[in-house]
Amino acid sequence: MSGPVLSFDGVRFAYPGEATDTLDLPALALAVGERVLLRGDSGCGKSTLLSLAAGVLLPRAGRVALLGQDWQALRPGARDARRVDHVGYLFQQFNLLPYLSVLDNVLLPCRFSARRAQRARAHHASERAAAQALLQALGLEAALWPRPATALSVGQQQRVAAARALIGEPELVIADEPTSALDEGRRDAFMRLLIAQCERVGSALLFVSHDQRLAQHFVRVLDLPAINRAGHAALPS
Numbered sequence: 045m046s047g048p049v050l051s052f053d054g055v056r057f058a059y060p061g062e063a064t065d066t067l068d069l070p071a072l073a074l075a076v077g078e079r080v081l082l083r084g085d086s087g088c089g090k091s092t093l094l095s096l097a098a099g100v101l102l103p104r105a106g107r108v109a110l111l112g113q114d115w116q117a118l119r120p121g122a123r124d125a126r127r128v129d130h131v132g133y134l135f136q137q138f139n140l141l142p143y144l145s146v147l148d149n150v151l152l153p154c155r156f157s158a159r160r161a162q163r164a165r166a167h168h169a170s171e172r173a174a175a176q177a178l179l180q181a182l183g184l185e186a187a188l189w190p191r192p193a194t195a196l197s198v199g200q201q202q203r204v205a206a207a208r209a210l211i212g213e214p215e216l217v218i219a220d221e222p223t224s225a226l227d228e229g230r231r232d233a234f235m236r237l238l239i240a241q242c243e244r245v246g247s248a249l250l251f252v253s254h255d256q257r258l259a260q261h262f263v264r265v266l267d268l269p270a271i272n273r274a275g276h277a278a279l280p281s
């Protein structure tokens with residue numbers, strides 16, 4: 045793959061019923077394995093940008109492409125399949141399934157994506173072994189693996205969510221403020237673990253936060269308000 049993992053070209057997005065665009069981004073691209081911190085104050089459009097990147101929202105103009113494929117050109121079912129094949133998503137609230145064990149939560153992407161399952165098996169005896177290796181690398185000991193995910197501390201749940209995002213080596217990991225519930229020491233430890241694992245599996249990382257202190261973990265930091273031209277001109281009727 046020689047092109048970017050993710051590209052935005054002339055993207056304009058407005059929520060239904062809104063009189064102005066939330067986002068107007070002339071150009072933005074992430075190279076293979078690149079890690080970018082996207083920051084900006086609350087309400088500036090960070091989560092909206094991530095939803096566009098993952099093909100959950102579609103722009104009203106312009107093009108968002110993942111691995112060269114325009115999201116808009118796909119039917120909804122194909123978009124869902126492509127998302128789980130190529131994107132690991134790490135949410136602010138983790139979104140772990142409470143009735144599943146830690147291990148089964150991590151294995152979820154492999155249940156929905158044959159590609160993720162096959163990539164998980166490429167370097168391990170089984171998908172389970174791949175999940176266990178990730179949990180271990182993220183500092184979660186084996187005694188925790190059979191427990192229901194919600195029986196863990198916030199910091200532990202966050203690492204389970206990171207393992208779920210990373211399993212099967214997705215080309216893009218998207219993280220939406222996953223450190224907001226952590227104190228400073230845990231936040232930095234988590235960032236180091238997440239980045240090391242992205243590096244190991246070759247995933248690009250698009251990480252969103254309003255927290256200025258996370259910049260130290262990234263070579264490339266983008267200020268969303270500085271690159272977003274939206275919010276002023278009224279939409280054409």
Ligand SMILES: Nc1ncnc2c1ncn2[C@@H]1O[C@H](COP(=O)(O)OP(=O)(O)OP(=O)(O)O)[C@@H](O)[C@H]1O
Pocket residue numbers: 059060062066084085086087088089090091092093254
């Ligand atoms: N479903 C929606 N319908 C209409 N407006 C929305 C919707 N979701 C978000 N917005 C608005 O779009 C703007 C950008 O919201 P977004 O959630 O992307 O910001 P954010 O930078 O991620 O904020 P935060 O840091 O607080 O999570 C805000 O003004 C918000 O009120």
